[in-house]
Amino acid sequence: MGYNDLRSWLEEVDKIGELKTITGAHWDRELGAISEFMAERNGPALLFDKIPGYPDGYRVLSNPFLSLNRTGTVLGVPGSLPNVEMVDAWRKRLKKINPIPPVEVKTGPVKQNILTGQDVDLYKFPTPIWHDFDVGRFLGTGCAIVSRDPDEGWVNLGCYRCQIFEKNLISVGLNPGKHGTMMMEKYHSQGKSFPLAIVCGMDPVLFLAASTPLTGKGECEYDFAGWIKGEPIEVTRGELTDLPIPAAAEIVLEGEIPPPPLMERREDGPFGEWRRTYNSSMHPIVKVNSILHRDNPIILGVVPQTMHLPHYFSIPVMAAEIWNVLDYVGIPDVKGVWFGLGMVWPVFLVISIKQSYTGHAKQAAVAAASCRANNLGGMFVIVVDDDIDITNEKDVIWAIATRANPDNIQIIHGILTKAGLGGPKVTTDSKGKPLMVNDRIIIDACWPYEQRDKFPRFHRFSSKYQEEIMEKWKSI
Helix, strand or coil: CCCCCHHHHHHHHHHCCCEEEEECCCCECHHHHHHHHHHHCCCCEEEEECCCCCCCCCEEEECCCCCHHHHHHHHCCCCCCCHHHHHHHHHHHHCCCCCCCCEECCCCHHHCEEEEHHHCCHHHCCCCECCCCCCCEEEECCCEEEEECCCCCCEEEECCCEEEEECCEEECCCCCCCHHHHHHHHHHHCCCCEEEEEECCCCHHHHHHHHCCCCCCCCCHHHHHHHHHCCCCEEEECCCCCCEEECCCCEEEEEEECCCCCCCEEEEEEEECCCCCEEEEEEEEEEEEEEEECCCCEEECCCCCCCCCCCCCCCCHHHHHHHHHHHHCCCCCEEEEEEHHHCCCCCEEEEEECCCCCCHHHHHHHHHHCCHHHCCCCCEEEEEECCCCCCCHHHHHHHHHHHCCHHHEEEEEEEECCCCCCCCCCCECCCCCECCEEEEEEEEECCCHHHHHHCCCCCCCCHHHHHHHHHHCCCC
16 A cells, blocks of 8 residues: 555545645534535545644544545555445455554654643644534544553454543543453453543554454454555554554544543533434543644544435445355355445345345345344345345335335344444343344345246336437437
């Protein structure tokens, strides 16, 4: 890859004409509104500078990965590929993972400025209010929280939202089941504070590694990112936590969460989340003891926007993992996997197959519904024939309306998920605690295999004939 940090990646994006600098936009909603407006029009990545109330050069990047070209530069696949073909290329890369551990360096650009004690001030940076009804400023959106297991020593990077509460206090969205949460619980069970580092601007590959569950327990996201780039990620020791932090990061906050009863939780938000609705949650508060940042730092902003716009990346990167699972368990002739409605998680999972036998569609649906990559947010699994464009929700709904028999719509109960992500109705135990299970609705929207000799033909002119007509009648 031709870049080694966020700034050199922006140079690459600028070369392909997909970066626009905007000056003078206010951090209070205006910046977020411009970002959403431009995303709806398939616009470029936006770099905001000269933000009122802040020094020139203190910048915010938004809409970074919302085009195929920009996503391709992060995944290491051609940006010229269409949607499903890019998922296919990415899944084939994932089959060849060869982790490359990070390399430690004595220092790096992230240590150009080191603030401790009374100099710690989170309001130093132009953190936006991203949505119209957000309450609070979320510095951590395109972020990576670095932590180390106290018993096993492995390092985790996870993406958990972070809201500023005071000049040295910030929340971290450590939800149940996350590796970072499990590490915190280990420290606290030993009566120790949980040390962590919050990275708020980094190499896009590190954001990819931190934000998607492509690594398992005991596997380090630095190693995964090194494999994507083909070279080790340079890390340096934090000033107070001794954690390995990206040497070329833009901003790093070092802090700790004390054990109960000293641990404090506050309700963050409301914040416009990935389901495109506002959400508030009780999250632990981190006391920030040091801030490290580069000269003229850049906040990496990756926030959910209006419905149907893609979130994180222009393709659902975890669809590739589900496709690989189907391949691994022997489901033949899968032609594509996609998350509909612009979702980053598989709430509306669509699978395209070329039917080979009776029950093929249901077999694919059940395998996809129960795999690890479908844990977070999984709810609907729809299987369609390969003549349906799975990236077009209208085509998918048409297939359900015209090919799905009510007998082929089934519910599978009690599949593992993440607590609180099972929709408006959450299953709880006898004490009211959310259970980490929910149900999956599987829909076979394929033409019956037994009637394949009567497979319907769309009354639509062929593309070749349409081109001929357009050439003949181009004057109209």
